[in-house]
């Protein structure tokens with residue numbers, strides 16, 4: 269039995285990738301453990317864990333935004349031990365030349381990690397393992413990719429024990445993935461690169477069978493899941509599957525859930541199915557209110573008309589929805605930001621999540637940005653080397669007061685009456701009011717307050733119902749009042 273210790277930053281959400289790898293390792297007779305990084309005494313905690321757990325390998329799962337962190341902690345780890353270190357995840361997949369350069373990276377895994385990881389730990393001296401780059405003294409073995417896993421039911425259920433023992437919230441908001449890949453390939457998204465990497469294969473995999481997913485969720489329910497979060501890129505992409513799954517879900521699981529959706533897979537029939545099964549929130553990307561930028565730059569297919577239609581269906585079925593927006597897209601004229609406001613005011617989402625464009629290496633938008641001059645070669649190098657900070661939109665807001673006002677106004681649009689929002693949008697009046705980060709979070713707090721209010725009303729109603737049921741006096745009065753039509 270081989271032991272592998274994963275090191276991952278402590279954040280609100282689990283790493284589903286690590287959960288999949290851990291399950292695969294365990295089903296093959298190996299062992300996995302996890303240490304979460306935070307600034308609280310990490311070095312000492314790591315030393316202690318290395319001593320107690322005695323791992324044979326150490327694994328890092330690295331998204332581009334985490335690469336700067338992973339370099340720092342990889343270096344620290346190597347200063348404490350010579351145990352081989354494996355880097356996997358999106359950034360090593362997209363930028364292997366850069367990542368393998370680090371003296372502390374011994375093995376690098378590209379794309380799906382289950383099979384290559386097992387092969388590395390079972391044959392650490394082999395050089396020709398598909399999906400890996402392997403470093404031996406001065407030589408690097410760059411191996412080809414293997415086919416993608418198409419039968420997702422063949423994989424073991426994700427191992428939730430690693431994160432569950434780190435905090436109750438990991439259990440309560442349960443992340444579940446029913447497929448892999450996305451049917452689309454938007455220019456700025458990592459799927460755009462992964463599709464190119466696996467050009468002749470089916471990147472958007474057939475979803476797991478409903479029975480397989482339900483068996484996972486029964487365990488989730490047993491261990492205390494309060495909300496299920498389906499983190500598939502487009503959960504609703506297969507209507508037939510959705511119908512079959514949601515029918516089973518309603519009968520056998522019946523816990524509120526949220527999903528990531530897509531305008532082109534949001535119609536009345538789908539919304540009804542979702543609502544009926546307990547969907548409380550749909551998140552989807554619009555990225556820009558400007559249709560021509562959306563189609564030509566983001567390479568997204570949905571028109572504004574289609575966005576409006578989908579939003580109507582969500583509202584009709586009383587499903588909360590949030591949209592994401594990207595600032596900093598090339599060719600988007602800074603002054604035109606305001607013009608798009610009316611579109612957001614019209615659709616009035618429950619939340620607008622705004623991001624600053626991050627150029628992921630090898631995605632199509634990199635070429636667009638370079639050609640336009642918005643993206644400088646040095647910036648791209650910084651992304652590849654991990655010299656970027658995560659909170660890009662936060663940084664941009666600090667530098668640019670107009671962007672700050674706009675970003676704050678986005679939050680207020682979600683709660684203000686439309687005529688008032690339109691009034692504030694006209695001649696940029698909102699800039700006079702929304703100029704401080706301090707007021708940005710007020711709508712979020714108010715939204716929570718509204719749900720708290722609803723919660724209290726609900727509890728009071730339930731209490732009243734119980735009182736009525738157990739107190740015939742109140743009950744008779746109520747029925748009497750009813751009869752009198754009061």
Ligand code: B12
Pocket residue numbers: 279281282283284285286288289326327328329330331332333334354355356357358359362377379380381382385445449456457458459499500501623628658
């Ligand atoms: C859930 C999710 C999150 C969650 C959890 C993240 C996580 N690590 O799981 C949260 C909410 C935290 C999150 C945050 C963000 N995310 Co996110 N997220 C996703 C999402 C939707 C699913 C991830 C997932 O579970 N995939 C499925 C698993 C099976 O795949 P996987 O994680 O890649 O793991 C496999 C392989 O990569 C490999 N592997 C992974 N790690 C390791 C480690 C070792 C040792 C080995 C051997 C192999 C290996 O094996 C795994 C199994 O096959 C993806 C989209 C997607 N479809 O992947 C985006 C995605 C990962 N996110 C992305 C982004 C941009 C972000 C944010 C920056 C968004 C933002 N602007 O706020 C933040 C970053 C936060 C930060 N500080 O860095 C990008 C990353 C692009 C990139 N080049 O890194 C993705 C790909 C979205 C996209 N389509 O572009 N995200």
Ligand code: SF4
Pocket residue numbers: 450451452453454457458459460501502530553
């Ligand atoms: S629809 Fe979303 S997940 Fe799919 S390619 Fe576009 S941005 Fe990426």
